[in-house]
Amino acid sequence: KHPFTHYCGGGGTGGCPPVGIQLEGLILPPVLTIDVVLGLLGNLVALWIFCFKLKTWNPNTLFLFNLVIADFLALVSLPLRIDALLRRHWVFGDGLCRINLFLMFSNRTASIALMTVVAIYRYFKVVHPHHRFNAMTKRQAALVSVFVWLLVISPRVPMLAYSHIKGSGNRTQCFFFTSYKEASRAIIILVGMHRILTVLEFVIPLAMLTFCSVRISCFLKQRQMGKPEKIRKAMRVCTAIVVVFLVCFLPTTVTTIGVWVVRTYRPWDCSAFYTFTQLTIVSLGLNFLNSALDPIIYVFSSSMFRKALCSSLPPSLRCGNDAAAENTSTSTSASASGTQTVELRSIGVRSRNEAM
Numbered sequence: 001k002h003p004f005t006h007y008c009g010g011g012g013t014g015g016c017p018p019v020g021i022q023l024e025g026l027i028l029p030p031v032l033t034i035d036v037v038l039g040l041l042g043n044l045v046a047l048w049i050f051c052f053k054l055k056t057w058n059p060n061t062l063f064l065f066n067l068v069i070a071d072f073l074a075l076v077s078l079p080l081r082i083d084a085l086l087r088r089h090w091v092f093g094d095g096l097c098r099i100n101l102f103l104m105f106s107n108r109t110a111s112i113a114l115m116t117v118v119a120i121y122r123y124f125k126v127v128h129p130h131h132r133f134n135a136m137t138k139r140q141a142a143l144v145s146v147f148v149w150l151l152v153i154s155p156r157v158p159m160l161a162y163s164h165i166k167g168s169g170n171r172t173q174c175f176f177f178t179s180y181k182e183a184s185r186a187i188i189i190l191v192g193m194h195r196i197l198t199v200l201e202f203v204i205p206l207a208m209l210t211f212c213s214v215r216i217s218c219f220l221k222q223r224q225m226g227k228p229e230k231i232r233k234a235m236r237v238c239t240a241i242v243v244v245f246l247v248c249f250l251p252t253t254v255t256t257i258g259v260w261v262v263r264t265y266r267p268w269d270c271s272a273f274y275t276f277t278q279l280t281i282v283s284l285g286l287n288f289l290n291s292a293l294d295p296i297i298y299v300f301s302s303s304m305f306r307k308a309l310c311s312s313l314p315p316s317l318r319c320g321n322d323a324a325a326e327n328t329s330t331s332t333s334a335s336a337s338g339t340q341t342v343e344l345r346s347i348g349v350r351s352r353n354e355a356m
Contacts, residue, residue: 031285039291059141072105251283
């Protein structure tokens with residue numbers, strides 16, 4: 001059995017034998033490797049921008065920075081998981097097993113929660129510009145971030161209290177449980193709570209994201225007053241968040257519900273169970289793709305981040321406005337320099353004439 005078996009239903013449902021062992025070993029390593037490489041590249045650049053290029057911070061910037069931290073927590077956990085899939089056994093011990101599973105599941109919740117906070121912040125800025133929510137200080141934004149992290153971590157803390165190591169010698173594995181027959185009552189309750197959270201933490205934020213996007217769109221179309229660029233900018237933010245949210249988290253939510261329904265109402269239907277299990281395995285790769293796609297949200301959601309990023313690029317690669325500004329600045333400097341040279345020559349000529 002393999003490390004991701006916990007996510008796919010463990011040792012099978014009813015009389016069905018374990019499934020997905022060969023598929024997860026074939027598909028997940030390359031997919032997760034791509035997630036790690038792209039995620040590290042994008043988030044290292046984002047971290048560099050946040051730490052060394054942004055001169056001023058606002059609440060929105062602080063929320064995005066926390067999203068970077070959440071992505072790194074997932075990225076540092078995936079190499080161990082990739083290694084376990086390639087070796088076909090877990091070699092890092094019980095402590096790292098608990099931390100690894102905790103980080104993997106916490107990242108999903110943290111990413112969803114922080115993306116939702118960013119969307120809500122944008123909603124109040126656009127639709128209710130005079131609301132006191134927009135007067136939030138950086139200190140208050142930090143407290144909101146702490147609250148979000150506590151809300152994210154609290155339901156996952158019990159995962160750290162139990163050993164998830166199964167087997168012995170060089171055949172040990174790190175996963176939630178092997179099967180319902182082998183799992184303790186506490187683990188069964190923990191797995192049930194995890195499945196409920198997987199569904200709720202997708203459905204509720206999706207409803208909030210949809211509401212914010214629709215309200216922003218309607219508000220700006222009614223009061224555009226000749227500012228179509230403002231509409232496009234705000235809608236790009238909402239669209240980027242919703243697209244990343246759906247691509248990364250919808251497949252896992254649907255397949256989780258599918259496995260749950262089959263286990264509960266059709267325990268004899270091995271074909272359906274195998275289908276949903278295999279889809280769940282594939283969806284895991286998309287689940288962690290959010291760490292690679294989140295930098296897109298940073299670019300669309302923060303003008304300060306976007307300007308800092310563009311100003312850090314070579315002039316030929318800079319954004320349109322920044323490149324134009326650079327060219328204008330260069331032309332202005334050259335013009336000023338030329339004017340100054342002409343004036344100096346004129347002064348020199350006058351001085352020689354006066355001397356004669």
